[in-house]
Amino acid sequence: MNWLKTLIGGVIIIAFLYVLNAMMSSGGFFGTGIDDYQARLLVFICINIILATSLNLINGFTGQFSIGHAGFMAVGAYASAYFTVTFGKGLEGSFLFLGETLASSVVLLLAVVIGAIVAGIMGLIVGIPSLRLRGDYLAIVTLGFAEIIRIVILNIDTVGGATGYPVPGYANFLWIGIFTVITIVVIHNIIKSDTGRALVSIREDELAAEAMGVNTTRYKVTSFVIGSAFAGIAGVLFAHYNKFLHTNDFQFIKSFEIIIMIVIGGMGSMTGAILGAIIVTLLPELLRNLPPIQIGATVFQFADLRLVIFALILILTMILRPQGILGTREFGLNWLKRPRKSSEGSETIGADAGVAEAQQEEAKRLQSEENKDK
């Protein structure tokens, strides 16, 4: 019955995305429409969800601190854009027997596959040497990689160089939404499998994970490659929705933005990453609507200060909830049950008391043993 549930769920989600997509078109959906600004926000939320959940696999679940996610996004975006610019028209022509919409979808799917593979290979190349090292080294290597990749692309004239790269707009909201759902499902399934437990065990205690037979290097590289591939997919979708690429979109500030999403939402929580992506995308936009406040003769335009206010909100969140909004917990139907569990028992207190008691016992015993030995 499991597959039936999955099928029904899939159909409902696709129908929902289809309706949203139709609402975004110029005609609207039965008279209701979403304007371009809102549509664009929805698309960026989706792309950011892909980026955040895939980085969360590396940073949150495996515990490896990568700060070059935008680099892999750029690799995917430019590789696929080069493909569609060069072969897109021809391929679309040869698939025209499927109809115009399907033909462009086929080209987009091919672009996604190419973007994912190229970004994944890049992840492998960066990951194999750097993941053998611990902690900060990976952060430095990934940050350096992202900048190198951006500057290399900036100097390749075939992909536009500094003038930017116009890309055919094959991606629409429907496909972006579908790939967002696919990303969430795939990463969720990985986490709940034997591979996922191996990844989390690396985060929790690398030595213990090795002692339990987990090939930590291999699993770190696996999670890094999967995360990079999905960042590549986000890049593909961004390129083909935005219809224009410039390396300025992939500066390290973008990498940090993705990190902020998962830190705010809660590292190591799927729903946390999604929530973080939504907050970080929407909040600066919502702050545009702040009303001006007049105190005396001066008028404070808070809307102009929206990025400052945004930063303040982030800082406050970190002070009040350093583990992120959700921590490592998941938001779900059993959410209401969760808090009761932690308050249920004086388990922690009991454990502490146990330790103290045991230590006392141990001390007493050692004393008596020493006496005996004498």
Added chain:
Amino acid sequence: MNSPTNGTHILQTDKATIRFGGLVAVNELTMDVQKGEIYGLIGPNGAGKTTVFNLLTGVYEPTSGDINILGTRINGLRPFQISRLGVSRTFQNIRLFPSMTVLENVITACHRHAKQSLLDGVFRLPRYFKDESEHREFALELLKIFDLEKYKDEGGTSLPYGNQRRLEIVRALATRPNLLLLDEPAAGMNPSEQQDLTGLIKEIRDRFGLTIVLVEHNMRVVMGVCDRIQVVDYGKSIALGLPQDIKNDPKVIEAYLGD
């Protein structure tokens, strides 16, 4: 060497030595552990017992000398490779996976025998469900033996200290080892828990056909459970024999109490 069990050699070290700079932490240690025995490794504080465990599990590589486990020379192998040979261990300072529940801690250790591939997991293929339910059942069975089943959904590190130690043993057993290394299993337990542990160690040896090497401070546990005992001081083996012989060995008494 007169050993109570004349089986096959599970673990042999030949003059295993490790130096950290000028410090010789383990000095030409020769061990020979036979199949099915419970072998105690004791010695005063700082004698190098835990370092021996780290050598046996690949955390450190010996500077010189050989270590053979289950017929394989393990010098230079990584810890996970040694674990795959059928060696499992617990840690002196408990190393459970903090964010996991009791059950998850144990299922994670079933990794060594997982049959599912990454793609089985991603696409939820039949093999995934079969594998998961097998692991779950096996883990619950193990937890039942140790009377920890009722805590299965609690956080592993929220258990009382003694139970955390027992959970670590369960986790080590979940890899289905042939050789189990216990690093101070009785530390922090009260006398009645220690009593239970002594029985439990013998029971799991018989039930799972294990060979057990344990490092322990607690003489009552060591004397009660070990078939043979080796005493280490300053990284060197100073005595080896049956528990009653060790108890009366003047060199051992000297090492523990000084002259």
